[in-house]
Amino acid sequence: ADTLGAAAEQSGRYYGAAVAQQFLGEADYAATLNREFNSVVAENAMKWDATEPSRGQFTFQGGDQIVDHARSQGMEVRGHTLVWHAQQPSWVAGLGGDDLRQAMLDHIRGVAGHYAGQISSWDVVNEAFEWDGSRRQSNLQQQLGDGWIEEAFRAAEAADPQAKLCYNDFGTDAVNAKSDGIYAMVQDFLNRGVPIDCVGFQTHLSSNADLSSYQANLQRFADLGVDVEITELDVGGSGSAQANVYRGVTQACVAVSRCTGITVWGITDRYSWRSDETPLLFDGNYQKKEAYQAVLDVL
Ligand code: XIL
Numbered sequence: 001a002d003t004l005g006a007a008a009e010q011s012g013r014y015y016g017a018a019v020a021q022q023f024l025g026e027a028d029y030a031a032t033l034n035r036e037f038n039s040v041v042a043e044n045a046m047k048w049d050a051t052e053p054s055r056g057q058f059t060f061q062g063g064d065q066i067v068d069h070a071r072s073q074g075m076e077v078r079g080h081t082l083v084w085h086a087q088q089p090s091w092v093a094g095l096g097g098d099d100l101r102q103a104m105l106d107h108i109r110g111v112a113g114h115y116a117g118q119i120s121s122w123d124v125v126n127e128a129f130e131w132d133g134s135r136r137q138s139n140l141q142q143q144l145g146d147g148w149i150e151e152a153f154r155a156a157e158a159a160d161p162q163a164k165l166c167y168n169d170f171g172t173d174a175v176n177a178k179s180d181g182i183y184a185m186v187q188d189f190l191n192r193g194v195p196i197d198c199v200g201f202q203t204h205l206s207s208n209a210d211l212s213s214y215q216a217n218l219q220r221f222a223d224l225g226v227d228v229e230i231t232e233l234d235v236g237g238s239g240s241a242q243a244n245v246y247r248g249v250t251q252a253c254v255a256v257s258r259c260t261g262i263t264v265w266g267i268t269d270r271y272s273w274r275s276d277e278t279p280l281l282f283d284g285n286y287q288k289k290e291a292y293q294a295v296l297d298v299l
Pocket of ligand 1: 043126273
């Protein structure tokens, strides 16, 4: 196969990109997306601030544009993200206790309900753990206590029974205290019948990333009985150092049968969120980089 999506498809996986709807009208952007990728995720358009700017007033323009584009191209759509401590609309900030719980549940119902049946997997909860494996002290954690994550998963399950439901985080690229904490939560959820189907590994890396336990870490989650997904891959640096890290991540996913796909966090270096770096597979002029070939060779 000579595109990322077609190569990934040969082993039943997807190869996706984060998309910002404002660039879909740019010919090279759309052409590269359509040619290379068979899955998309909204870089920002499905987040809480974008979808519910005032309480109870939902706006789906950006997300719908991305879903429509994906559907016209036969691509899968990942959902990102229902509940997160960041990019919350300002009205959420002052809410306490039961009010915040109600707002969170209504938000999940509103967004997951709107996209029900169209999302392959939802990042239900994003970035809820600290480096030491404890819970991040977000407004959600402080106001709602430990139960908020399972409440979010149960609400997502009710709103979209077809989507796979993922927990997603960064810095979980190794067997470490943070991934241990998440592992314990997933194990507990599965033991108690809390609906969870997958764990997303963001995989925002630098060129000197230590991948020595990356595959083993994916595998231990898979062995618990969930799928694993590489959800936001990008790698700092350039040239062969960068290509080597991309290669290592790809090899790990391909070696784990429950690693269902890889999403890179953008298409071109031109629009990467890491604005002073060049962390993606296509350069600022949409030319394939060394890392692109490394990925394609392994898929
Ligand atoms: C980033 C987007 O790429 C930026 O455009 C936005 O300004 C901030 O959020 N982890 C996540 C993503 O889960 O949602 C973040 O996306 C990058 C880090």
